[in-house]
Amino acid sequence: MIISQEFTLNAPRVRVWDFFLDVPRSSACMAGVEDVTQVDEKTYRGRIQVKIGPLRAGFSVTVELSEVQPPERLVLLVQGDDRATGSLVRAVVSALLQPQGGRTLVSYQMDLSIRGALGRFGGTVIQDVARKMTAQFVECVERSLAAPARVDGRQDG
């Protein structure tokens, strides 16, 4: 499944870029993410818990920053597995950041595939949930970027 979307953030491009590349901070915007650690320059590890009603799956996830072209283009390769249910997820996420005055237009595309029990049982549902998690992520990024800016503003005034 491919999810693609565009959204505008009320911050200049370099700030958005720095935020995305600050993986511990940006990953905190993804619901259910925990234990994020850096493995090497381009690789992070963590866990993500997905809860849908009474159903749960916990994935060990590796994220590789496979293409980094500051401050414009970023491609992530996300791979995860859940031993308990024998499920695998794989996602390729590419994001393009374009300046728009003082704001930033982010266009991203996510190619998501889920295999194993979770995919067989609730593939559709998982995709719908992934879409919602993405929307929440965007909202959280917006809030995180807005917060310090407002503080700066108050200090200036």
Place this chain on the structure above:
Amino acid sequence: MAEFAVVEPGSVDEVLDLLARHGEEAKPVAGGTWLALVLRQGLLWSSLLVSLRRVPGLAGIAVDEAGNLRLGAMVRLRSVETSALVWERLPVVAETYREVANVRVRYQATVGGNLCDADYASDPPALLAALGARVVAVSQRGRREIPVRDFVVGHYQTVLEPDELVTEVVVPALPPGAGAVYLKYRTRSHEDRPCLGVAAVVVPDGSGRLARAEVVVGAVAERPQRLAEVLDAVVGRALDDATIGEIAERYAAEIEPLSDLRGSAWYRTEMIRVFVERALRAARARAQREGRRT
């Protein structure tokens, strides 16, 4: 597969005690058809399965003094479909349960399980919501009635608390002269879950105008879709093709459907328009027959 234990309490009180003590760790088992599936896949983390098999008082079909049809949580779908009482009082309910899956599943699955699994691709919830039915939930904290239209809140997620047990579903009688229908649209096998299902109820006011219309579309989003504004706006309007077309148009325009193997979002939007219109016409035809009879 995760470890779990099965208990078979002999009364509602014992069930409520187990649910209160074990919280999310415990899950009631009704027909077990949905639970068997998720347990096999290791997707359910509950460790205590509380079977409702030996609990008395949950499998009745009755009509109360107010004329409500009361379906016990443990009533098998097949029993609804074959109940003379249901055919006499609310045939559309029997017709709808008959549309679920295949007869093997209907012998096993229950009225309560069908509502509580909260699978988006289900049939009865849309009809029950359109009829204004209520779910009765009990716990050691008390008893409450929840409108079916508010019962499912997300994928596999209802408003039930972990300590609550559904005991029955209460379906009010249709007002005199009303017509109700459920249309199931399948895109794959005849036994499949719906690509979409539309429940429509029209209540004419005696002069050919709408006292009320109810339209609920199931299986197109995480919960049954009912557009209150659209339904409120047509009260008092003539029950003609223009009004029906307008309702269908707005349902198609305002619902954001999901995509699955049974149909893409785009296709579902087109089918919502077609089937809301068909369902309203069929409900109107039934109301007209009722009107002639009374």
